[in-house]
Amino acid sequence: MTDALVIGAGPAGLMAAEELARGGRAVTVCEARPSPARKFLMAGKSGLNLTKAEDVATFTAQFVPGWIAPFVAAFGPEAVMAWARDLGQELFVGSSGRVFPVAMKASPLLRAWLSRLDGLGVRIATRWRWTGFAADGLAFETEAGTRILRPRVTVLALGGASWPRLGSDAAWVPWLAGRGVGIAPFRPANMGFAIDWSAHMTPFFGQPVKGAVLAAGGQRLKAEFVISRRGVEGGGIYALSRPVREGAQLVLDLLPDRTEAEIRRRLQAVPRRHSLSNRLRRALGLDPVRIALLQEWGRPLAGEDAISRRIKALAVPHAGPHPIEEAISSAGGIVEGSLTDELELRALPGIFAAGEMLDWEAPTGGYLLSGCLATGRHAGRAAAARR
Structure with a gap:
């Protein structure tokens, strides 16, 4: 039996994997794409905005609905900056308060992060696409055929519904909804x-x-x-x-x-x-x-x-938002009532969720990435502690 499984190798999933490994778990990350964190890398092409240098109360007020705020407060701007510096990334604060790596790009930080995860024993399996629940486990399509994993604990970090070409396609919605998980419809956020x-x-x-x-x-x-x-x-x-x-x-x-x-x-x-x-x-x-x-x-x-x-x-007369496929992020996802305070799915004990799978939204400017990191951290710590 697999010990700890993370599905999705974006920021939320990688943060959950790090916390699981630090908690003594043997961690496998399954990623459908050929390489990790593709949306993260794309977002960093014009300058990786990690967070915003402002007090925690002002920062968390940008997150809607408010139930997500305590997770973000526990890993706020100062903590995110310390985390990035610990990965060897020198930072600077722009005139608007936005925080960037001096290198500006996401790739140096990601390389350092993946190296650290490797040192913690985290295994990342790419081209492993989750296809739903099997009778006694989680089914994946891989290059070697169908595989069934039966982990002790799982963290889902599959993203929302924006940028499906990079993996966030919300294909997971019917699988969780069919198991009794409440999911608010996805809508475009941070869009034109x-x-x-x-x-x-x-x-x-x-x-x-x-x-x-x-x-x-x-x-x-x-x-x-x-x-x-x-x-x-x-x-x-x-x-x-x-x-x-x-x-x-x-x-x-x-x-x-x-x-x-x-x-x-x-x-x-x-x-x-x-x-x-x-x-x-x-x-x-x-x-x-x-x-x-x-x-x-x-x-x-x-x-x-x-x-x-x-x-x-x-x-300004307009004809509605641009499609969700073109939005920077999405609103909607797993609702608060379907989660415990530890971000464990009430209907599926032992399975946790993090990142844009959850029903929250925030503006651009460092909030989105911080929200994913914070919820991944919380879910990973809670999953590590579960016996």
Whole structure:
């Protein structure tokens, strides 16, 4: 009989494997893909954002629903940074508080981590795809055919439903649901929104929108976003994606540092013989991309009153979120009521779950990775202690 099994070699699974091994267990990690942590490596290509340097209360408040917060608090920003440094990764904190390895990429950290796991005796079996429950164990399709494992304890860390091409395809949902595990439907998170642009917006595809404040669902933030061929995306959009996905109106303030009255006075000072674009540029310093958005969504723009109102509260009409396959992360998964405080499945004693399989979401900016590491750590420790 296998002693301790981890299914999934992403950050949550590798952290669970490390804790199991430190707890004296003989650990096997089964990974369906040809190599571990492929989504982790892809996420780190533009700079591996490990966590965010802020106090634990502020950090954990970003996680929804709140039941996930205690696991994150137990392995918060300082602990994540200490863990990465212990793997030989020098870190720096950016101006926004985001924490990155000096190397920026994920691959050096992953190599060091895999080396440490190897030293702890962790065995990683790639191209082992879990295919569900057998009569007396867990079934896998491997290059050598079907294999059945009967572990004493198991940690599931198979990811959610975003980026299925890298392994997070939620194929496990019917297998767990069929065994009495409650699962909230998956929904896209940290995603863009579809917009049917008019032809005049074509020259702006790929351009960032700077200097605006975005608002939705009672939240406001000053952040950049990007106009793409299919809609809007980028950090500012992702940060508000949850309330917008749930039906809140997304609104832009194109000139957050000026009042509506001041905008009106400045527009009145520029003669109307000039085109609207020239008046907006001369009076207000609006760049071409913000002018284009105002003309795309703000019409009719008849008179200074209407223009100033639209500049301060420009509603963004969209056709819904981009598909979950294109989302950075997913919301939904195994619900709180199906788990013990140790992240053990109530319906399946001896089987624990971690990472994006669980029903939680958080914004980008270091929160997602921290959540996966924290829940993997907790599940691994609890599984190691189970007899």
